[in-house]
Amino acid sequence: MATHKSAEKRARQAVKRNKRNTDRENMVRTAEKKLRTALAANDKKSAATLLNDYVSKVSKAAAKGVIPAKTAARKIGRLSTRVNAAK
Numbered sequence: 001m002a003t004h005k006s007a008e009k010r011a012r013q014a015v016k017r018n019k020r021n022t023d024r025e026n027m028v029r030t031a032e033k034k035l036r037t038a039l040a041a042n043d044k045k046s047a048a049t050l051l052n053d054y055v056s057k058v059s060k061a062a063a064k065g066v067i068p069a070k071t072a073a074r075k076i077g078r079l080s081t082r083v084n085a086a087k
Contacts, residue, residue: 024057024066031057035079044086051083 002008031054038047055076062072 021064021066024061024064028054028057028061028067032075032079035083039079039082039086042086044083047083047086051079054079 002011031050035047035050035054038050058067058072058076061067062069
């Protein structure tokens, strides 16, 4: 347990950051599920718009360090290929 004033502040900050990062990660996961559902349903028009939303969220999460940049690039690339193939 933190006993110094600065350590207590760092502990509070860690809790806030953990919550923020978890929320960001969940947003990315939800966007990916929606996109995969649209692809499975062969809904090309909504898949294209959901891809834009997904790319935005994944890129932001990678920029903030929530997920690794290479993981973001790989996921974006693979899903973009699937959306383009569906068109």
